[in-house]
Amino acid sequence: MTKFKIGGTIISAGSLVLAGLFIWGLAAGEPWRFWAIAVPVIIGFLAALGIAFSIGRLMSTTEVQDTSQGQPEEKKEGTTSTTAS
Helix, strand or coil: CCHHHHHHHHHHHHHHHHHHHHHHHHHHCHHHHHHHHHHHHHHHHHHHHHHHHHHHHHHHHCCCCCCCCCCCCCCCCCCCCCCCC
16 A cells, blocks of 8 residues: 555544544534534634735745836837727
8 A cells, every 4th residue: 555545544534533523522412512613613713824824924935026127118109099980
């Protein structure tokens, strides 16, 4: 078995375990029901913030080249349109 297939098997098994824990938490009663809903929301929110931080860091550290240097400016002429009937 390759590392790719082993990783996929671990992810699949982990997903099934987490789905079972989620359903159990919803069915178990009041103190567990809150955490069964709160934990996935917290994880999703933190993941979204992590992605936003990564995009912001990438944007702030990317070198931007000024493309207007060395290129001739376009001539701005008046536009006249003629319509043929």
